[in-house]
Amino acid sequence: MNRIFCTAFLLSVTAIPASANQEHIRPGLWEVTTTSDLLNLVPHIPPDSMRQITDLAKQYGLVMPEIRDKKAISHVCITPAMAAQDIPAHFYDGQSGCSVKNARRNGNRFQIEMFCDNPQFQGNGTAEGVFTSPExxxxHTEFDSIVMGNPVYATAETRGRWMGEKCGTVQPVTRPSPPPHIFPAQ
Structure with a gap:
């Protein structure tokens, strides 16, 4: 059960995009679709546990993606300031106690290394990809971790597409202060 709980939380973190494009991405609303074998476990999460996961994600300013057809679909608002950055590491930095090191780009390709170290969650991973256009x-993301004493290895494929200039009700990603405990007591 802990593994399923941790897997769903990891997916909420890895569904957030990063950019590295010479032309810069377009600000506005983006749809991000993530596929992973771990999404096969989501239907087995009891409703009470899913509420805990959703509440935990909200504490970090994250919105749990919609899970549909073994895909996690989320909407992200990119501000003009975010879009102007070459490598906006803040998409990952500070999320669930993680920090970014060695963020780099080469043309339209990017790579980011993430490191997480707190009492309930330790691990590291990489996110890399390419912007084929500003839209x-x-x-691809790989993450190897220990969550509440359980080893969890996650990989995910992510695709993003620009939806339009207006974000509507979707708020930009922020870096809130983390709560004192990442996972509720068992």
């Missing part, structure tokens, strides 16, 4: 990207 589209694809990427």
């Amino acid at each position: 589209n990207f694809s990427g």
Whole structure:
């Protein structure tokens, strides 16, 4: 059960895009679709546990993606300031106690290394990908971690597409202060 709980939380973190494009991405609303074998476990999460996961994600300013057809679909608002950055590491930095090191780009390709170290969650991973245009990207994330004493290895494929200039009700990603405990007591 802990593994399923941790897997769903990891997916909420890895569904957030990063950019590295010479032309810069377009600000506005983006749809991000993530596929992973771990999404096969989501139907087995009891409703009470899913509420805990959703509440935990909200504490970090994250919105749990919609899970449909073994895909996690989320909407992200990119501000003009975010879009102007070459490598906006803040997409990952500070999320669930993680920090970014060695963020780099080469043309339209990017790579980011993530490191997480707190009492309930330790691990590291990489996110890499390419922007094929200012309105589209694809990427791959790998994350190897220990969550509440359980080893969890996750990989995900991500695709993003620009939906329009207006974000509507979707708020930009922020870096809130983390709560004192990442996972509720068992």
